[in-house]
Amino acid sequence: MDEIHAQPKNGAHALWQTLIQHGITTVFGYPGGAIMPVYDALTSYPEMRHILTRHEQGAVHAAEGWAKASGKIGVCIATSGPGATNLVTGITDAMMDSVPLLAITGNVARFLLGTDGFQEADITGITMPITKHSFLVRHAADIPRAVAEAIKIATSGRPGPVLIDIPKDVQMEAFVGSLEGVRPKKPLPQLSSASIDEAVALLKQAKQPVMMVGGGAMEASAEIIALAHAWNIPVITTLMGLGIFPASDPLWLGMPGMHGSVASNRAISNADVLLGIGLRFDDRVTGKIARFAPHATIIHVDIDAAEISKLVRAHVAVRADAKEAALALTSRAVKLENPEWIAKTLEWKSRFVTHSKWSAGQAIKMICDQLRPDDILSTDVGQHQMLAAQLARFDKPRRWLTSGGLGTMGFGFPSGIGAALAEPQVRSVVIAGDGGFQMTAQELATLTRYQIPVKIAIINNSFLGMVRQWQEMFHQNNYSEVYLGDDNPDFVKLADAYSIKAFRASDASELERVLLEWLDYPGPCLLEAVVPNEHGVFPMVPAGASLQESIEEPPTGVKA
Amino acid sequence: MDNKVVISVIVRDEPRVLTRITSMFARRGFNINSLSVGTTEHPGYSRMTIVVEGDDRTVSQVSRQLEKLEDVIKVTDHSLEKYVDRELILTKVKVDSAENRVEVRQIADDFRARIVDVGRHALTFEVTGDEGKITAFLEQMRPFGILETMRTGRIALTRGSNVDVPSHVYGDEPSKALETMIQQD
Numbered sequence: 001m002d003e004i005h006a007q008p009k010n011g012a013h014a015l016w017q018t019l020i021q022h023g024i025t026t027v028f029g030y031p032g033g034a035i036m037p038v039y040d041a042l043t044s045y046p047e048m049r050h051i052l053t054r055h056e057q058g059a060v061h062a063a064e065g066w067a068k069a070s071g072k073i074g075v076c077i078a079t080s081g082p083g084a085t086n087l088v089t090g091i092t093d094a095m096m097d098s099v100p101l102l103a104i105t106g107n108v109a110r111f112l113l114g115t116d117g118f119q120e121a122d123i124t125g126i127t128m129p130i131t132k133h134s135f136l137v138r139h140a141a142d143i144p145r146a147v148a149e150a151i152k153i154a155t156s157g158r159p160g161p162v163l164i165d166i167p168k169d170v171q172m173e174a175f176v177g178s179l180e181g182v183r184p185k186k187p188l189p190q191l192s193s194a195s196i197d198e199a200v201a202l203l204k205q206a207k208q209p210v211m212m213v214g215g216g217a218m219e220a221s222a223e224i225i226a227l228a229h230a231w232n233i234p235v236i237t238t239l240m241g242l243g244i245f246p247a248s249d250p251l252w253l254g255m256p257g258m259h260g261s262v263a264s265n266r267a268i269s270n271a272d273v274l275l276g277i278g279l280r281f282d283d284r285v286t287g288k289i290a291r292f293a294p295h296a297t298i299i300h301v302d303i304d305a306a307e308i309s310k311l312v313r314a315h316v317a318v319r320a321d322a323k324e325a326a327l328a329l330t331s332r333a334v335k336l337e338n339p340e341w342i343a344k345t346l347e348w349k350s351r352f353v354t355h356s357k358w359s360a361g362q363a364i365k366m367i368c369d370q371l372r373p374d375d376i377l378s379t380d381v382g383q384h385q386m387l388a389a390q391l392a393r394f395d396k397p398r399r400w401l402t403s404g405g406l407g408t409m410g411f412g413f414p415s416g417i418g419a420a421l422a423e424p425q426v427r428s429v430v431i432a433g434d435g436g437f438q439m440t441a442q443e444l445a446t447l448t449r450y451q452i453p454v455k456i457a458i459i460n461n462s463f464l465g466m467v468r469q470w471q472e473m474f475h476q477n478n479y480s481e482v483y484l485g486d487d488n489p490d491f492v493k494l495a496d497a498y499s500i501k502a503f504r505a506s507d508a509s510e511l512e513r514v515l516l517e518w519l520d521y522p523g524p525c526l527l528e529a530v531v532p533n534e535h536g537v538f539p540m541v542p543a544g545a546s547l548q549e550s551i552e553e554p555p556t557g558v559k560a
Numbered sequence: 561m562d563n564k565v566v567i568s569v570i571v572r573d574e575p576r577v578l579t580r581i582t583s584m585f586a587r588r589g590f591n592i593n594s595l596s597v598g599t600t601e602h603p604g605y606s607r608m609t610i611v612v613e614g615d616d617r618t619v620s621q622v623s624r625q626l627e628k629l630e631d632v633i634k635v636t637d638h639s640l641e642k643y644v645d646r647e648l649i650l651t652k653v654k655v656d657s658a659e660n661r662v663e664v665r666q667i668a669d670d671f672r673a674r675i676v677d678v679g680r681h682a683l684t685f686e687v688t689g690d691e692g693k694i695t696a697f698l699e700q701m702r703p704f705g706i707l708e709t710m711r712t713g714r715i716a717l718t719r720g721s722n723v724d725v726p727s728h729v730y731g732d733e734p735s736k737a738l739e740t741m742i743q744q745d
Contacts, residue, residue: 128580129587133630136575153630186633306624309617 005045008179011140012041012171015104016048018147018179024075025049026066026421027104028059032079033119035106037171051421051450054442056083058414060090061440064099065418068401069376069428071219073100073155074418080107081119084165085126089408091161092130096405097240098215100159102150103127109169110138124165132160140170141177157188158216158304189303191320191328198316199275199299200332206273208295208341209233212256212285215240215404216278216302216322221397223326224277225249230333234345236264238279240404243394253345257285258541259386263348265539265547268293270344275329277301278322281312282405291546301325352390353538353553353560358508360459361387361537361560363529364431366511367457368392370519375427376401376419380412380436383465386537388431410439416454417446427455427519434460434488444498447524455519456526458491461533469536472558474543485533495526502526535559564593565619566638566645566716569608570600572631580629581608590614590622594647594713605633609645609715638716645716647694650676652684654705664704671697682707 008014015038019027026049031039042050053059056078063074078087084105094101108117124134133153135146143166150162203209211233217224221244228235228251235245236253245252254261256268265287268274274296279285286292292312300307300314301322308317318325355361364387371377377392378401379385385402394400401419403411412432420428437458447454462485471478495502502525503518505511511529518527538560541550554560571577578597585592593611600607612622619637626635638645655661661683668675668685671693677684687697691714698706 124576125579128576128583132628304628306621306628308624310621 008175010037010041010171010175011137011143011166011173012037013044014140014143014175014179015147015166015171016041016045018144019075020045020048021179022147022151024073026051027075027077028053028062028066028418029077030056030059030079030083032083032106034080034108034168035077035083035171037168038077038104038106038166051417051446053414054445055440056086057089057410058417058440058443058446060087060101060103061093061408061411061414062418062421062443062446063101064090064094064411065378065401065415066422067094067099067101067418068097068415069398069419070422071398072422073102073151075102075104077104078106079119080105080123081121083119084121084123088126088130089406089410091127091163093403093406093408093411094161095130095132097403098159099161100154101161102147102154103161103163105163105165106171107136107165107167110167111169113167124163127163130161131163134163134165136165137170138167140173140175143170143175144177144179188321189305189319191318191324195316195318196325196328196332199318199329202273202297202299202316203231203233203275203329203336204334206233206336207338208271209273209275209336209338210253210267210271211235212238212268212274212276212279213241213244214238214277214279217241217244217326218278218397220278220321220323220326221245223323223330227326227330227333230330230335232336232338232342233275234267234342236267238282238285238404239389239402241279242389242392242400243397246395247393248395250346253349255389256547257282257287258543259390259537259539260285260541260547260550261349261390262351262539262550262552263345265541265550266348267345268296269548271296273297273299275299275301277326278303280307280310283311286312286547287541287549288544288546291548351552356532356535356559358532359535359559360384360461360465360531361391361535362508363457363459363505363511363531364388365391366508366515367429367431370515371429372427373399374425375399375429376416376423378402378412378416378419378428378430380430380432381407381409382433382436383461383469383535383537384431384433384459385412386466390537409436411436413437413440413454413456414443416456417443417452420452420454428453429519430454430456432456432458433465434458434462434484434491435464437491438488441494444495444500447500448498451523453521453523453525455521456524457518458526458528459531460488460491460528461531461535462488463533465533465535466537472536473540491526491528500524500526502528504528504530506530532559562613562615565612565614566643566714567610567612567619567623567626568636568638568716568718569610569626569632570634571606571608572633573599573604573606574631577606577631580631581626584625584629585622588621588625590618594711596713596715598715609713611714636718638718642719643716644719645690645714646688647691647712647714648686648688649694649709649711650684650686651698651701651709652677652682652707653701654682654707656681656705660704664701667697667700671700673697
């Protein structure tokens with residue numbers, strides 16, 4: 001308990017004091033009628049940094065960026081009704097990508113609950129399927145316990161979002177009680193030695209083994225590296241797992257799936273044993289599930305039992321924390337000697353798409369090549385996201401922030417704000433498309449307000465590029481509602497309107513000239529890279545096709 | 561192959577706990593055949609018996625998804641052990657002749673069904689039993705005309721004196737008595 005504060009006088013004060021007590025230093029939010037007592041109490045806690053965004057969606061994605069970069073829980077606050085519903089996309093995003101998030105909302109006073117009061121929304125009901133758990137707090141005395149339990153639930157086991165909804169009169173209710181007290185949670189699963197025995201026996205027989213590592217192993221990077229080397233097994237990292245295994249390691253094969261590397265997809269299709277750790281075999285990763293890893297015996301390690309055999313049938317199920325399982329498997333390691341297999345993967349690794357001299361791919365490569373190992377890269381969703389996932393080289397976890405499961409356009413920029421505040425000692429770089437950037441562009445004001453030195457790159461191809469690529473490939477070039485070029489703003493002027501420094505580059509030499517100035521600018525800075533609009537992202541596995549049917553090179557007449 | 565599996569779920573008696581459970585079933589497309597809820601011997605905790613229809617994989621997904629819910633304390637899949645189950649029904653059967661009335665009463669006697677209401681042209685019965693008995697009773701009454709039926713849904717308990725719930729299919733969790741789980745909660 002923070003001794004400098006007196007006994008909280010009401011629910012709102014109890015909320016702040018409990019958050020502070022749990023080590024929360026920064027929250028992202030937006031005030032409104034039903035959360036006003038909380039904002040009134042806020043000014044009594046100078047040690048709490050509140051970041052005012054310009055839209056609740058900006059607040060929740062920034063909280064996600066904070067959590068993804070630091071590994072610590074992100075907190076966002078909104079008022080009732082529209083404030084709360086504006087959080088819904090970000091909460092869903094956090095659920096899909098297992099991000100520890102605490103969303104706090106105000107609601108109408110208790111006597112108005114259920115009466116369709118002004119700005120009333122049943123946010124606990126609305127968010128039931130998209131939260132790990134939620135609390136509707138009916139007494140001020142229950143606030144500390146709700147906060148403590150919410151933080152515990154959000155951060156333990158498989159992380160995820162938790163919502164606390166507090167009616168306005170509960171925020172104002174006199175606080176009687178203590179800040180202590182939380183019910184213990186269900187115990188986490190114990191690693192079963194039988195399942196490890198089975199996994200070890202399988203791995204020992206493997207001739208063409210491969211490891212697939214997902215975001216669930218984010219805290220187990222060192223253990224995963226040791227495991228791969230102890231057994232000498234090539235490693236694939238999913239979109240959410242990029243950086244857990246170093247890209248500079250010869251055993252790394254890249255990202256799997258729809259826009260996965262040749263090496264990853266071929267390794268999966270030819271593997272005889274596949275060791276999956278902390279991933280959930282999303283359809284973008286597996287392609288046609290019936291033909292996923294057709295020759296492989298599958299070992300699946302996950303802390304969430306419901307993920308095991310949900311989509312891909314696991315022959316060996318290891319219900320455990322990734323770190324614990326990796327350590328156990330390493331301690332029993334036998335270095336596998338499969339030189340032909342390793343040589344094959346290296347040969348596949350040498351096959352990748354070459355980008356046109358000036359293209360989105362080229363611009364993104366030039367940016368990624370300038371990133372330092374500790375820099376954090378956030379992306380939005382679409383072609384630029386897949387290109388960055390293919391081209392950036394991460395040697396550390398938590399340096400790559402992207403919306404994987406939900407694929408939320410508008411995520412990248414505010415996520416970069418959260419990352420910049422969580423890790424002020426490194427550069428926070430955002431790559432977004434011209435479409436997605438405009439979904440949360442209002443957060444430029446947040447950069448200006450706090451002078452947060454986020455570096456934004458807008459890869460402007462005047463199109464919703466990924467949708468256009470699908471229209472080209474599967475809808476006979478029927479460009480339905482994807483051209484933005486006629487009415488996109490002048491992004492440099494837009495930045496200027498917020499007093500943010502900006503550059504524009506329209507070819508490779510221009511980009512070369514401004515790249516470092518943009519990246520090293522001491523404050524917030526925006527770069528618009530105007531790129532040709534006809535390029536596609538390859539390799540590509542068409543939706544519904546198997547990984548074996550990956551289009552590894554751009555088809556004739558198509559540029560990359 | 562689809563089959564019906566009886567699952568017992570011990571939950572915290574919190575607001576919306578039923579919604580949390582049914583909402584999970586709805587969004588994941590699991591079929592509930594019947595669901596009954598009641599209080600337990602422990603204040604603050606309820607027991608649900610849920611009959612689920614689906615193949616083995618679906619049923620195991622149901623158990624695992626249920627276990628993930630915060631308010632769920634314990635899930636028992638009764639297909640893995642011996643259990644007793646019962647259902648109670650009220651059913652109103654048409655009796656439009658004295659002859660039928662005698663015959664319907666005779667069938668009810670055979671099933672140890674109780675008459676709970678007598679009307680001029682209908683008798684209402686209370687029947688308790690397992691699924692086979694209930695189905696057989698309704699089949700016997702059908703030719704006379706069933707006017708209305710209400711069923712409670714099945715309720716189940718593990719057989720024997722042991723209240724331990726067995727470890728689950730995936731087998732990694734040591735079994736714990738409900739008592740211990742609740743004490744810890």
